[in-house]
Amino acid sequence: MSLKEKIRFPWGRFFGKKDREWVPVWQEDEAEQTLPVFQRKNINMHHKGEREQYIRSCLEQIADAEKELHHLEYEYNMVTSHLTDIEELERSPEEMRLEILEAAEKLDSLKDVQEDYNNRKSRISEADFARMEKVEAEVEDGIKKLREAEDYQKLVKGDMRRLNGERHAYEYRREELEQELKNASGLAGICFIALVSALIVLFILQITLQFDTKIGYVFAVFLAAVAIVKLFLNHGNAGREIARVEKDINRLILLQNTVKIRYVNNRNLLNYLCMKFRVKNSGELESLWIRYGEEREEQERLAKASKDFVYYQKEYLRLLRQARIRDTSVWLHQVGAVLHEREMTELRQSLVARRKILREQMDYNRQLAAAAQKEVTDLSGKYPRYKEEILGLIAEYEQRQKSGKAGVRKKRMN
Numbered sequence: 001m002s003l004k005e006k007i008r009f010p011w012g013r014f015f016g017k018k019d020r021e022w023v024p025v026w027q028e029d030e031a032e033q034t035l036p037v038f039q040r041k042n043i044n045m046h047h048k049g050e051r052e053q054y055i056r057s058c059l060e061q062i063a064d065a066e067k068e069l070h071h072l073e074y075e076y077n078m079v080t081s082h083l084t085d086i087e088e089l090e091r092s093p094e095e096m097r098l099e100i101l102e103a104a105e106k107l108d109s110l111k112d113v114q115e116d117y118n119n120r121k122s123r124i125s126e127a128d129f130a131r132m133e134k135v136e137a138e139v140e141d142g143i144k145k146l147r148e149a150e151d152y153q154k155l156v157k158g159d160m161r162r163l164n165g166e167r168h169a170y171e172y173r174r175e176e177l178e179q180e181l182k183n184a185s186g187l188a189g190i191c192f193i194a195l196v197s198a199l200i201v202l203f204i205l206q207i208t209l210q211f212d213t214k215i216g217y218v219f220a221v222f223l224a225a226v227a228i229v230k231l232f233l234n235h236g237n238a239g240r241e242i243a244r245v246e247k248d249i250n251r252l253i254l255l256q257n258t259v260k261i262r263y264v265n266n267r268n269l270l271n272y273l274c275m276k277f278r279v280k281n282s283g284e285l286e287s288l289w290i291r292y293g294e295e296r297e298e299q300e301r302l303a304k305a306s307k308d309f310v311y312y313q314k315e316y317l318r319l320l321r322q323a324r325i326r327d328t329s330v331w332l333h334q335v336g337a338v339l340h341e342r343e344m345t346e347l348r349q350s351l352v353a354r355r356k357i358l359r360e361q362m363d364y365n366r367q368l369a370a371a372a373q374k375e376v377t378d379l380s381g382k383y384p385r386y387k388e389e390i391l392g393l394i395a396e397y398e399q400r401q402k403s404g405k406a407g408v409r410k411k412r413m414n
Helices: 048-091 094-119 126-134 136-208 214-277 282-305 307-322 328-333 335-339 341-382 384-413
Strands: none
Touching: 048 328, 048 341, 048 384, 094 307, 094 335, 126 136, 126 282, 136 214, 136 282, 307 328, 328 335, 335 341, 341 384
């Protein structure tokens, strides 16, 4: 038995089964489906930090694949259930199928009763109504979040402009102070040259003309000393102020970075919310929500007024349940598919295509996880001295995953 076979990793706890292996199917002709290539030639596996970071990245990949598989399997089961319902309808006895068709025809014909309602000028388009109906439970919270994000975006933009203005003001002040330092240095040189020149002139006058130049010496030295002291004080003050200005500039840069991060995150939230509800701003969503509410109220009043519709709707659902249809409520919106074979065929083809895409995504994530699993297993086989460390990292990561799931469940219960 090879060393690789002797090592048992707890992969089963990641996938729900032990010792289950998936054979990767590489699709190099499709760039988006190509599995990542593990590159360890540039990684020093004998360096603890690099080794641990590489193994953790593999474990992260497995956990991400497992999370994605969970969502994909749920969606896959929903699509499969819908396809099963279609098969159940087609396999149902002739008599039951005729009863279902009769109830479906009644429901379809009752739509003619709603001509007045459908022909009037609607407050909201059918597409917008259907879209709002899907997200009905989230709209009010979405309006609040969108409005808060818009207000916060304006606030952050104002902060960015203010910080940018302050930073430019400080930078301009720093340039002024640096110029003052240069001027002070130049004036100090001029004062020194002037002092030397005055002393030379006084010395010449003393020697050639026998003038008493003591007072001149004292006066020249005094003036030079005063000027130099003044320049020295100005130079020191400017230097200290430059230090303070640079600190303020650095502080503003840090604040700008923080505000930029908040701005980008808030902008991404705004884009996501607008994309989710397919609107441009909170005002549009709120207007759409109001019109949707008014339209929905009228539809509900119309439905209550139509007793025949309610009766045949219940009869239709009852017959569907007898035909062992799982999600009967879906077929209320697919009466046309029950009545017309072409629509049923299109519905089946759409579901089959969706299931194929989901299956490919599931296979890809399984291959992804298997590749990461194989990489960690190969590492243990190639570097047996680190086996215990690798197992410890797996156990640590498992515990963290369990804690995260427990936290999610607790949050949902609350």
